[in-house]
Amino acid sequence: MNAVSISSGSMCGMCMMAWLVLMAHPVTASFEPYQLNGGLVSAVAGKTFAIIGTDTRMIGEGGYLLESRNHLSSRLWSVEDDTLMLEIESALRSDAAALRAVKPVPIKITGPTTMVGSSGCSTDCSQLQRVVRADLRAASYYGQVSSFDPDQVANLVSQTLYSRRVFPYYAFCVVSGLDSNGGGCGKVYVYDAIGSYEQVAVAAAGTGRELLQPILDRLFTSNGNANLVNESADAAVEYLCKAYRSVSEREIGVGDNLVLHISETDTEGKVSSRVLVVKLKDH
């Protein structure tokens, strides 16, 4: 470019062209209301159990900034309130090693067995949680629901997601719980962000879903009833740990810790729940 020959008061032909192109396509700054915060939630339904699990990694803006290794509050929540998950999150923050140990120590809990896991845009997941819980509380208070059964909660989540069809909650969900009417068998539902859902035996939603779902499809077996797996709860935990470890190897949005919430019905029909925290590989 012969810059020396250009006089100070005029633009050369190339500059004029570039300037015109810029004016023809003005660059407008805009605000993106969504952000992908990572996370992979999954659930398994068995004859006497329902398991829901999530990793605890939170990714920030741009897709590469690791904001937290101990995030749970927007990812996994109970229909009743968020105290349990907040306590576990707090315990992870203060002493993760003690919680995971060599063999994961189960934390016994009481309360409704229905849990919801959501992944995608963390702020939308948090908001969804508040809206659904508020609706459930109101319905419970006015006697419209007597128990938070998974199929009722599942329907409510779908309705709530669809209510924002024109500005979606960017929350990909799974719902799991024990059906009090069905003899305490597990029920799992999987969603897209605008509320279409179905009952399945094994579900995954979030970053790395394409990696996790095929592994789980292959590991678990079900016959007859397509919405229940044959495996026991312990075997299911084992498979989920293996599968999450695999996914966390290759998916940057998944890793750190795996938190599993297991609800089981024993032979007498008594329901109990526990939470396990499993460490995924350090990376």
Next chain:
Amino acid sequence: MSKQRTTQPITTGTSVIGLVYDGGVMIAADTLLSYGSMAKSFNTPRLYNIEDRILLGASGEYSDLQEIVAKVKALALQETTNSMESIYVDRKLPAKSLWNYLRAVMYQKRSKMNPYWNDVVVAGWDDQADKPFLGTVDKLGTTLQENLVATGFGGYLAMPLLREKWRNDLSEGEARALLEDAMKVLFYRDCRASARIQLAKCTSDGCIVSEPYELDHSNGWNAPSMIRAAGDLDGDGGW
């Protein structure tokens, strides 16, 4: 005239960083106000003490931060004067409540496609849990509660250093040294940062926000990596 919406920040502050230490929480930010690439003002504090119980700081659009602080101060005042209980008990706004309130405010603004363009850091003492509290809210309303936080460039430059050196039994002196070290690194490598910083801490006794002071960077440009590229230092001349 149709309603205008925020599409980009104009007058900005850069990173706010913070950590929880043994007995409290400490946050730091520099006091440079940028106007694009212009350094507009060198002594603009971005850390606030709310009712001597909560610390608030934010990066991003400065005018939005001023709005947020005005809202927050009004809320805190309301809690101590208008609320039903305030006649009987000495009620103070808990840090966590403020954090949640800000989440709701930020979420509503983002849902109207007109956000407060800030990453807000909220710090305080959680009386219920008897522990320090440190959390962030971003312009979408994403909340995060962690032991270490950093907004903006701090997430890339300061966070790795903080994570390397942090322990949950840090003393106040160690916490301050760690934050100052991180702020120095930010001054070196963030072109919208300055060496004039502000520190703030909160313990169960209350909050203190320091006056702005200058970090000692007198021999900063003499660091070996500033004179010779790090790739050179081991002698093979490669990079």
